[in-house]
Amino acid sequence: xxxxxxxxxxxxxxxxxxxxxxxxxxxxxxxxxxxxxxxxxxxxxxxxxxxxxxxxxxxxxxxxxxxxxxxxxxxxxxxxxxxxxxxxxxxxxxxxxxxxxxxxxxxxxxxxxxxxxxx
Numbered sequence: 001x002x003x004x005x006x007x008x009x010x011x012x013x014x015x016x017x018x019x020x021x022x023x024x025x026x027x028x029x030x031x032x033x034x035x036x037x038x039x040x041x042x043x044x045x046x047x048x049x050x051x052x053x054x055x056x057x058x059x060x061x062x063x064x065x066x067x068x069x070x071x072x073x074x075x076x077x078x079x080x081x082x083x084x085x086x087x088x089x090x091x092x093x094x095x096x097x098x099x100x101x102x103x104x105x106x107x108x109x110x111x112x113x114x115x116x117x118x119x
Contacts, residue, residue: 042116
């Protein structure tokens, strides 16, 4: 947890925004629709901060390599790599949560039923 691994954002970023062409927006909408519908994902996964972070990192990677063609399969990690990283991430979050809980004097748990508002 102490070392900082550089990300694409560390090497390339731009504050300049440009209007999104409607054809590109339509292609992204189609891909998002298929992403949700084909595997039964919740529609609002697209608005989730983590999904948007993934989209931004992928977009920035493409933007930084704009002079060459990249194979998306080479960019995306293998499912085994993701699985191993989930275990590592779990341990990091667990330690963080334990540190937070050790500082608490009291706490309250609230149980709520989950509801998907878009289906």
